Amino acid sequence: MKKIITNTTNIIYTVLIYINYISFGITCNALWPVLIDLSYIYDVSSETLDYLVSFAAFGYTIGSLTGFIYKWINRQLVIIATLIIGIGSGSWESSNTVWLIEMWPEHQASVMQIQQFMYGIGSIISPSLLAPFVHGIANETEINVETRKSSLIIPFMSIGALQIIAPIIMFGMFFFRRYEKTNRSSSITSESSKSDDESETDSDDESDSAPYKMKYRKIKLILIGLMLAAYMGAEMAYNDYSDTMFQYWQPDRLTATQSATVMACLCTGCTVGCLITAIISLRLKPNIIIAYHLAIIIGALSLLYVGRHNTIIIYISNAMLGYGFSAVWPGILAFTERHLKMTDRASSFIFFFTESAVMFTPLLIGQYLTTQPLILMLFEAIYMTISIILFIIISMLFLLT
Secondary structure (H helix, E strand, C coil): CCHHHHHHHHHHHHHHHHHHHHHHHHHHHHCHHHHHHHHHHHHCHHHHHHHHHHHHHHHHHHHHHCCCHHHHHHHHHHHHHHHHHHEEEEEEEHHHHHHHHHHCCCHHHHHHHHHHHHHHHHHHHHHHHHHHCCCCCCCCCCCCCHHHHHHEEEEEHHHHHHHHHHHHHHHHHHHHHCCCCCCCCCCCCCHHHHHHHHHHHHHHHHHHCCHHHHHHHHHHHHHHHHHHHHHHHHHHHHHHHHHEEEEEECCCCCCCCHHHHHHHHHHHHHHHHHHHHHHHHCCCCHHHHHHHHHHHHHHHHHHHHHCCCCCCHHHHHHHHHHHHHHHHHHHHHHHHHHHHHHCCHHHHHHHHCCCCCHHHHHHHHHHCCCCCHHHHHHHHHHHHHHHHHHHHHHHHHHCCC
């Protein structure tokens, strides 16, 4: 009876987490499509607003570890709000990933893919919700600052209301149906007899030479963290800056509405990919899923660069790119859990690395984005190459030890 009650409670909390991930996807993707509008509203350059990414990333890392005056106050409030959002995002993702794994230890790959699927739904809704309200690059006589402000009030108020619903319900659940921690097995890799044998071997090795194994575990975690830093640097840079890139690249730059549609294609590909991978992950190991998704990303980036003057190819390549992005992040977490076990400390360590590269992205490409928008494609190529090399090294290390 107690087990039935526990499972019911786990299902309720899991559903609430997933619902909030839809809102989370909307919130996290709401700022970037409107950066150009915000540059007009706050009378600053797009390069200055690009530093919002750094503040969001800095806040994320903290969270993972747990007239004249009117104008300047507004700018500071935006930066502070972004920092707070980043802190909340880091804390939320780090804790909830471990929480989901803890509740469903035998299905961690699938629950994380569904988690990303829910986030993807929110990512699709966000640009679609904002598209009618953004104006992008326009003549000041046609679209003034007040028009831009009034246009953005409705979608941002709606997003804020959606984001707060699930947390309020979960707060009430804490008092009326509190979650009780379930006992995790010594290893989460019980998906096959081979995984069980590997776990027993690891346990024997640890008992024979614990210091050696612990030291090696830290090295592997550091390499995984570095890989995540490089990969997330590429993924987040594209998510954050591609909208600006499409509106500035010559000679066929897109309108703000077209650019938002491109982002919707990206998010749709990501969402569909999460749903498909949630099923595929029941059969395939995480390292195989990661490998072919990295290949899809490289193929999509190549197609986008070659066909950048064709709007249809831009849409298709972004849908492919979204599909490629969909499984790498949860795949790496499942890969880590499979081999090293995701403790709270390991999760915080990995999530800290996640945004470390993102913090410095504006310094590397922000000032060149409006004059040389294709700098983003070069940035993507470099970071993806680094992440692929690190993935090969990590895979070989796990095979040899």
